[in-house]
Amino acid sequence: MRVMNSFFVKSVLGTVSMFFALGLSAASVQDNMSREAIAERIEPIGENYVAGESAAAEESSSGPRSGEQVYNTYCTACHTSGVMGAPKKGNAADWKPRLDQGMETVLKHAMEGFNAMPPMGTCSDCSKEEIQAAIDYMIKGT
Numbered sequence: 001m002r003v004m005n006s007f008f009v010k011s012v013l014g015t016v017s018m019f020f021a022l023g024l025s026a027a028s029v030q031d032n033m034s035r036e037a038i039a040e041r042i043e044p045i046g047e048n049y050v051a052g053e054s055a056a057a058e059e060s061s062s063g064p065r066s067g068e069q070v071y072n073t074y075c076t077a078c079h080t081s082g083v084m085g086a087p088k089k090g091n092a093a094d095w096k097p098r099l100d101q102g103m104e105t106v107l108k109h110a111m112e113g114f115n116a117m118p119p120m121g122t123c124s125d126c127s128k129e130e131i132q133a134a135i136d137y138m139i140k141g142t
C-alpha cells in the first residue's frame, strides 16, 4: 500500500510538473515570438529616426548629403523591401520600366510623389540634386 501510494503521489506530481513546464515553455515561446514580431515592426522606424538625426547633423557641417546618405535615411524604409510595390534598390527588373519613362519623369515623380510614393520620398528638406543622387544610388548596378 505504501509503495502504491508513493507511486501514485509521484506520478501525480510528475504529471502536474510536466504540464507546468510545458505551459511555461509554450508561454515563453509565444512571448518571444510576439516580442520579436513587435521588434521587427518597429525597428525600421527606430533606425530611420536615429539615422535621420545623424544625417541632419552631417548636413549642417558638410553641405549636400550623398545619395547613399539620403537613401539610407529616407528611402530605405520602402525601397529596400519593396513595400507597396516600391521598386527595390539595385533590382534591374523593378527599375527597367521606370527608367524607360526617362529620368526626367522618374525624378519628377520622386519630387512630386506618385501613387504610394510620397513627395520627395519624405525627405522634405532634400534638394532636387539630393533626390537625384538618391535615385542614382538606388539604380546603381541595374
Ligand code: HEC
Residues within 6 Å of the ligand: 070, 071, 074, 075, 076, 077, 078, 079, 083, 084, 085, 086, 087, 098, 101, 105, 106, 107, 109, 110, 114, 115, 116, 117, 118, 120, 121, 122, 123, 131, 134, 135
Ligand atoms: C513610404 C514609402 C516610400 C518611401 C519612403 C520612398 N518611396 Fe519611392 N516609391 C514608393 C512606391 C510605393 C513607389 C511605386 C509607386 C508606383 O509606381 O505606384 C515608389 C517609386 C519611386 C520611384 C519611381 C518613380 C517612377 O516614375 O516610376 C522613384 C524614383 C522613387 N520612388 C524614389 C524615391 C526616393 C529617392 C526616396 C527617398 C528620398 C523614396 N523614393 C522614398 C514608396 C516610397
